[in-house]
Amino acid sequence: MSAVVDRLATLAQLGSHENGIDRALATVQERAAREQFAAWARERGYALAQDTVGNLFARRSGLREGARCVLVGSHLDTVPTGGAFDGAYGVVGALCALEALDARSIGTEHPVEAVAWAGEEGARFPLGCLGSSVFTGAYEERHALALRDASGTSLGEALASAETGLLEGVPMREDARLAAYLELHVEQGPVLEREGIALGIVTAIAGQRRYRVTVDGSSGHAGTVPMARRGDALMSAAEIVLAVERAALVAGETVVTVGTFAVEPNAPNVIPGRATFSVDVRAADDARIDAVEGALRTSTSDVTERRRVTASVERLESRAPAPMDPKLRAAVARAIASIGERAIDVPSGAGHDAMCLSRVAPAAMIFVPSIGGRSHVAQEETAPRDLELGVEALVASIVEVDKFVI
Amino acid sequence: MSAVVDRLATLAQLGSHENGIDRALATVQERAAREQFAAWARERGYALAQDTVGNLFARRSGLREGARCVLVGSHLDTVPTGGAFDGAYGVVGALCALEALDARSIGTEHPVEAVAWAGEEGARFPLGCLGSSVFTGAYEERHALALRDASGTSLGEALASAETGLLEGVPMREDARLAAYLELHVEQGPVLEREGIALGIVTAIAGQRRYRVTVDGSSGHAGTVPMARRGDALMSAAEIVLAVERAALVAGETVVTVGTFAVEPNAPNVIPGRATFSVDVRAADDARIDAVEGALRTSTSDVTERRRVTASVERLESRAPAPMDPKLRAAVARAIASIGERAIDVPSGAGHDAMCLSRVAPAAMIFVPSIGGRSHVAQEETAPRDLELGVEALVASIVEVDKFVI
Numbered sequence: 084m085s086a087v088v089d090r091l092a093t094l095a096q097l098g099s100h101e102n103g104i105d106r107a108l109a110t111v112q113e114r115a116a117r118e119q120f121a122a123w124a125r126e127r128g129y130a131l132a133q134d135t136v137g138n139l140f141a142r143r144s145g146l147r148e149g150a151r152c153v154l155v156g157s158h159l160d161t162v163p164t165g166g167a168f169d170g171a172y173g174v175v176g177a178l179c180a181l182e183a184l185d186a187r188s189i190g191t192e193h194p195v196e197a198v199a200w201a202g203e204e205g206a207r208f209p210l211g212c213l214g215s216s217v218f219t220g221a222y223e224e225r226h227a228l229a230l231r232d233a234s235g236t237s238l239g240e241a242l243a244s245a246e247t248g249l250l251e252g253v254p255m256r257e258d259a260r261l262a263a264y265l266e267l268h269v270e271q272g273p274v275l276e277r278e279g280i281a282l283g284i285v286t287a288i289a290g291q292r293r294y295r296v297t298v299d300g301s302s303g304h305a306g307t308v309p310m311a312r313r314g315d316a317l318m319s320a321a322e323i324v325l326a327v328e329r330a331a332l333v334a335g336e337t338v339v340t341v342g343t344f345a346v347e348p349n350a351p352n353v354i355p356g357r358a359t360f361s362v363d364v365r366a367a368d369d370a371r372i373d374a375v376e377g378a379l380r381t382s383t384s385d386v387t388e389r390r391r392v393t394a395s396v397e398r399l400e401s402r403a404p405a406p407m408d409p410k411l412r413a414a415v416a417r418a419i420a421s422i423g424e425r426a427i428d429v430p431s432g433a434g435h436d437a438m439c440l441s442r443v444a445p446a447a448m449i450f451v452p453s454i455g456g457r458s459h460v461a462q463e464e465t466a467p468r469d470l471e472l473g474v475e476a477l478v479a480s481i482v483e484v485d486k487f488v489i
Numbered sequence: 490m491s492a493v494v495d496r497l498a499t500l501a502q503l504g505s506h507e508n509g510i511d512r513a514l515a516t517v518q519e520r521a522a523r524e525q526f527a528a529w530a531r532e533r534g535y536a537l538a539q540d541t542v543g544n545l546f547a548r549r550s551g552l553r554e555g556a557r558c559v560l561v562g563s564h565l566d567t568v569p570t571g572g573a574f575d576g577a578y579g580v581v582g583a584l585c586a587l588e589a590l591d592a593r594s595i596g597t598e599h600p601v602e603a604v605a606w607a608g609e610e611g612a613r614f615p616l617g618c619l620g621s622s623v624f625t626g627a628y629e630e631r632h633a634l635a636l637r638d639a640s641g642t643s644l645g646e647a648l649a650s651a652e653t654g655l656l657e658g659v660p661m662r663e664d665a666r667l668a669a670y671l672e673l674h675v676e677q678g679p680v681l682e683r684e685g686i687a688l689g690i691v692t693a694i695a696g697q698r699r700y701r702v703t704v705d706g707s708s709g710h711a712g713t714v715p716m717a718r719r720g721d722a723l724m725s726a727a728e729i730v731l732a733v734e735r736a737a738l739v740a741g742e743t744v745v746t747v748g749t750f751a752v753e754p755n756a757p758n759v760i761p762g763r764a765t766f767s768v769d770v771r772a773a774d775d776a777r778i779d780a781v782e783g784a785l786r787t788s789t790s791d792v793t794e795r796r797r798v799t800a801s802v803e804r805l806e807s808r809a810p811a812p813m814d815p816k817l818r819a820a821v822a823r824a825i826a827s828i829g830e831r832a833i834d835v836p837s838g839a840g841h842d843a844m845c846l847s848r849v850a851p852a853a854m855i856f857v858p859s860i861g862g863r864s865h866v867a868q869e870e871t872a873p874r875d876l877e878l879g880v881e882a883l884v885a886s887i888v889e890v891d892k893f894v895i
Contacts, residue, residue: 271710271713273718304838304839305769306771306838307839307862308744309744312679318747321730321731325724332716338711338714340758342758343755344755346748349749351746351749353865354748361757363712363758432711434712456713
């Protein structure tokens with residue numbers, strides 16, 4: 084078994100339960116994954132460093148004095164019923180890439196660091212990409228440490244604990260100057276598998292907006308209120324969700340999801356007086372997201388005029404699209420061609436740490452296929468040969484990127 | 490305060506709680522309501538009788554030896570958060586009508602009985618119109634007594650208890666021969682109020698069919714699965730519910746309600762893999778219900794062809810429409826005209842004991858307005874003068890019906 088497959092199997096034991104893997108930031112299980120990462124790095128003599136929110140770095144020195152580092156990595160935490168590949172693959176893949184450079188006696192001008200970002204999933208503390216947000220200055224460290232989980236424990240408290248906290252004997256990271264950022268990740272969608280291609284070069288990480296929509300009508304007896312007199316919140320909501328779906332299809336390269344939906348009072352013989360649902364829109368450019376938001380607002384206002392209901396659209400979150408760096412993407416493409424492999428451009432609908440890194444350095448991502456497009460489930464899987472190919476693509480990309488970045 | 494208003498206020502104390510009135514069959518509260526009915530009947534010297542499932546009768550004798558009885562009444566039980574008028578009005582109104590005949594020294598050929606049917610709401614034991622179903626032979630007595638509530642208590646056990654059971658000292662009813670059945674009830678809908686008319690003569694009690702629809706698609710990541718590759722259970726369900734709504738509007742005089750609706754896994758960033766919802770269709774004739782059921786099945790099959798989902802439609806219940814007796818309706822119309830009042834024909838979308846009685850005897854119903862159309866809620870209300878007018882209409886109807894029924 085190759086090192087990448089073997090190590091992913093080792094990490095998959097940490098936090099494993101009957102419905103998947105639960106390895107939330109600053110838990111015993113997640114700390115064990117950081118310890119494992121550190122153990123692998125120490126075996127190879129890479130210099131370890133961490134920071135105050137739990138990001139962990141393993142550094143392979145560069146040849147040129149004072150060169151900025153090329154950062155390569157992903158995250159070790161999971162959603163509560165996560166799989167073995169999301170995040171972990173990019174971390175293990177980065178370490179394996181460093182080792183491949185050693186094994187092939189390839190020196191790089193820049194130091195190359197494998198990084199395990201803390202708390203990308205936002206599963207425990209209410210902030211996605213927590214570690215990379217703090218690292219890049221998008222979110223203040225003191226605010227991050229003050230975030231509390233559902234039981235009231237703050238991140239600062241959890242990271243101060245010997246069982247769940249920062250690693251002993253690992254110094255704080257000092258060098259923050261970046262040359263570039265590379266992230267290897269499973270696609271979490273069906274595109275590569277459908278195209279029969281093992282490698283994808285991410286064009287952009289989609290922007291995302293999330294909304295909560297509430298429609299208030301009039302509850303009433305299912306048998307006695309004529310159709311023309313109803314203010315049926317469910318029927319109104321059904322029109323709105325189909326309108327946003329149509330808008331996403333018209334916009335193209337846009338996805339919209341109504342993932343939660345509830346009616347009140349939710350009784351078979353009572354007309355729903357209230358319907359509440361979520362809307363999640365993602366696209367690689369804001370114009371497409373704007374178009375769907377426009378349709379959401381128009382259709383909502385339309386039903387309030389026709390259907391004896393009132394409605395509100397609340398925007399909960401807005402994340403701008405993060406295009407990957409064109410020169411870095413080209414370098415990755417050259418690298419993949421240099422090893423005789425094919426790759427296609429793909430967008431990333433899911434968020435990644437590369438989103439934050441792209442704000443402060445050139446960033447690129449490489450995707451490998453997810454079997455059946457499955458993600459955030461125990462059944463998440465990528466074929467071993469695709470995992471290995473992804474690492475080879477990453478090694479070649481590091482070499483190529485090292486040639487031209489400052 | 491008139492007797493009908495006063496007595497409804499008395500009954501409203503029984504089972505009263507902060508969110509309405511809870512007076513389920515064979516509870517302490519419901520038995521207290523039967524005791525109150527019996528006490529009022531005894532005061533006036535009416536002969537009381539009950540049967541094994543808790544139906545309770547108060548008889549005012551007729552002039553003609555051996556004449557069949559005219560039965561007049563409704564039910565004393567409520568839904569868990571019921572109001573003061575649904576059912577109780579028809580029982581109290583029947584007693585008040587008997588007293589009015591006494592007060593005006595009006596003799597009738599037929600005996601007239603005020604009846605309180607047991608368990609019309611089906612709120613505790615899983616059978617609506619329980620008492621009238623057993624009385625009319627639509628449901629076997631032994632099966633009714635074997636029905637169990639959510640805690641496992643059978644109706645037979647509850648009716649055998651001194652605290653919740655049959656009344657002491659009240660004999661079993663013997664005479665089951667009916668001349669006609671009349672029921673006075675609140676409309677539970679908005680039609681009379683909207684028309685500005687205080688009295689409605691029910692044309693038919695709507696037929697009703699209930700379905701459970703399940704749509705199974707594919708769950709997936711909200712960001713990574715392109716729209717064209719989705720099997721979105723919610724979007725499919727939204728199409729179906731709008732199709733049945735359209736079908737009901739096209740059919741006319743038909744109501745359709747999707748009262749319950751749920752998606753799984755119900756997370757904002759996950760495409761719903763399953764949607765489950767109820768469909769309740771009611772109309773005064775089967776052809777209209779057939780049309781809506783047809784649209785339900787067609788639209789369901791249509792989405793399974795277009796949307797990468799499967800779907801099932803399960804029919805849970807089917808109740809045939811119950812037309813009221815034309816001659817009895819005409820008699821009620823004459824009676825209302827004779828007291829100088831106006832009435833309009835209205836359908837009943839809700840079920841009533843008259844539905845069962847109409848299978849074994851000529852039956853008719855009189856409606857009075859529900860303020861705001863509210864029903865099955867604490868705020869259910871009917872204006873006192875409408876309550877009094879309904880009783881007057883009932884008195885006149887009894888006199889008119891007495892003239893021609895066998």
